[in-house]
Each structure stands twice: as C-alpha cells, then as structure tokens.
Amino acid sequence: MEDADLRILVAGATGALGSAVAVLAAERGARVVPAGRDPHRLEQVAGRLGSPAMLRFDAYDSDGCTRLAARAADRLGGLDAVLVTSGTVAFGPAERTSAVIEEHLMAVNALAPMAVLRGALAVIGSGGAVGAITAAIVDRPVKGMAAYQASKAALSAWLDAVRTEQGRNRISVLDARLPHMDTGLVDRAVAGTPPPTPPGADLPAWVAALLEGMISGASVLMPHPVHGAPTLRR
Numbered sequence: 633m634e635d636a637d638l639r640i641l642v643a644g645a646t647g648a649l650g651s652a653v654a655v656l657a658a659e660r661g662a663r664v665v666p667a668g669r670d671p672h673r674l675e676q677v678a679g680r681l682g683s684p685a686m687l688r689f690d691a692y693d694s695d696g697c698t699r700l701a702a703r704a705a706d707r708l709g710g711l712d713a714v715l716v717t718s719g720t721v722a723f724g725p726a727e728r729t730s731a732v733i734e735e736h737l738m739a740v741n742a743l744a745p746m747a748v749l750r751g752a753l754a755v756i757g758s759g760g761a762v763g764a765i766t767a768a769i770v771d772r773p774v775k776g777m778a779a780y781q782a783s784k785a786a787l788s789a790w791l792d793a794v795r796t797e798q799g800r801n802r803i804s805v806l807d808a809r810l811p812h813m814d815t816g817l818v819d820r821a822v823a824g825t826p827p828p829t830p831p832g833a834d835l836p837a838w839v840a841a842l843l844e845g846m847i848s849g850a851s852v853l854m855p856h857p858v859h860g861a862p863t864l865r866r
C-alpha cells in the first residue's frame with residue numbers, strides 16, 4: 633500500500649492521537665474519512681483533512697460501530713484501511729473500582745473497537761489493513777490501572793486471533809501498544825486520579841510509526857525493550 637493511494641477510516645479522529653494520524657495521512661496524500669463522537673471536533677478535523685465525509689459514532693451503539701466502515705467505503709468508493717484510535721481511561725485500585733467503570737472501559741476500549749473492525753473486515757479487500765491503539769500497559773502492568781489494562785488486553789487478544797484468521801485474506805492486523813504520551817487523556821479519566829506518569833513519549837514519532845505500521849502491514853507497534861523507541865514487528 634502507498635500513502636497516496638490510501639483510503640482510510642480513522643475512528644476516534646476527534647482525539648489527540650486520532651487527529652494527529654489522520655492529519656499526517658492526509659498530508660501524505662491519503663483520502664481520510666474521520667469518525668468521532670463530538671460533532672464540533674469532528675467538523676474541525678474534517679475541515680483540516682479536506683475530507684469527503686465525516687461520520688459520527690458512539691461506542692455504545694454497537695450496530696453503528698459495525699456499519700462505520702461500510703459507510704466510509706460508500707463515500708470513498710472503497711476502503712483500504714481502518715484504524716481505531718478511540719478510547720478512555722480510569723484509575724484506581726481494583727478493589728475500589730466499580731462494576732460500572734469496568735463495564736464502561738470494556739465497552740469503549742474493547743467492544744466498540746472490535747465492532748468497528750468486525751465491520752471493516754467485511755469491507756476491506758485483500759492487501760488491506762485494520763488496526764487499533766491498545767497500550768504498552770498490555771505488556772507491563774501499572775498499579776491503579778487494572779480495569780484499563782484488562783480492557784486493552786481484551787482488545788489485544790482479539791486482534792491476535794483475528795490476525796491469524798485473516799492471513800488467508802491477506803488483511804494485516806495492527807496492535808499499536810503505545811506508551812504514555814502527553815495528550816491530556818489522563819486528565820479526562822472517567823474515574824480516579826492518575827498515578828505519577830512518566831515523561832510523555834515523542835508523539836510525532838509514534839504517530840508516524842502508527843501510520844507506517846498500517847501501510848506496511850505490521851502486526852505490532854511497541855516500545856523497544858531497551859531504548860523505548862517505536863518498534864514495528866512484522
């Protein structure tokens with residue numbers, strides 16, 4: 633896949649990371665359909681991208697999530713890639729985390745991305761790519777983030793299984809296990825207060841690696857175990 637030929641849906645393009653990857657893709661010549669929940673931010677990002685369409689979705693509308701890729705394909709005359717960048721976070725030790733918060737994280741961070749990508753698999757042809765941002769925490773637990781980690785690990789496991797299934801269709805499946813970045817996500821937590829966070833990783837470098845991972849058909853994007861730089865695995 634080449635950047636300039638790419639027709640891509642970014643679900644979560646109203647967020648910090650989603651808008652950054654959508655803008656980078658558009659700058660490189662891709663045709664991008666942004667999808668998001670907040671109508672104002674969605675209009676703003678669609679304007680920056682010069683998009684032919686923008687799509688609203690909410691994580692709790694499972695059917696709407698599943699239909700998203702088909703709607704984007706209608707507008708673009710087909711679709712090569714779908715990337716899910718939506719998500720939310722909560723903090724607190726497991727014994728003080730409510731079932732409501734656990735369900736919310738599972739709905740937004742696991743079930744909704746799965747629904748979007750399930751719909752994408754029915755639309756994207758051979759040689760295409762699907763992917764989602766999980767988190768580096770999947771491999772390295774952090775105290776006070778059990779519910780968040782569990783939701784991201786569920787998505788990561790689903791992506792692993794789907795990658796095995798899609799080998800026959802030549803559709804690549806990217807699990808982007810990103811490290812902490814200063815996007816303001818921790819300040820938008822739906823519960824709890826964040827533990828002391830490490831310095832944020834280099835956002836432009838990770839966003840570039842994320843796009844590269846989608847285009848090159850990589851399986852995993854993760855911090856290098858020694859120096860922490862973005863590392864793509866085939």
Ligand SMILES: NC(=O)c1ccc[n+]([C@@H]2O[C@H](COP(=O)([O-])OP(=O)(O)OC[C@H]3O[C@@H](n4cnc5c(N)ncnc54)[C@H](OP(=O)(O)O)[C@@H]3O)[C@@H](O)[C@H]2O)c1
Pocket residue numbers: 644645646647648649650668669670671673689690691692717718719720721740765766767768809810811812813814815816817820
């Ligand atoms: N920032 C980090 O340090 C970091 C590290 C590892 C992984 N991640 C993951 O990267 C992704 C993006 O994070 P970010 O830092 O860019 O955060 P962000 O700026 O807060 O973006 C979050 C995105 O998720 C969307 N969203 C939240 N709840 C939703 C719902 N119920 N329905 C539909 N969309 C919903 C938001 O939509 P609206 O704005 O339209 O409401 C927004 O597009 C998340 O999955 C996060 O877990 C982030």
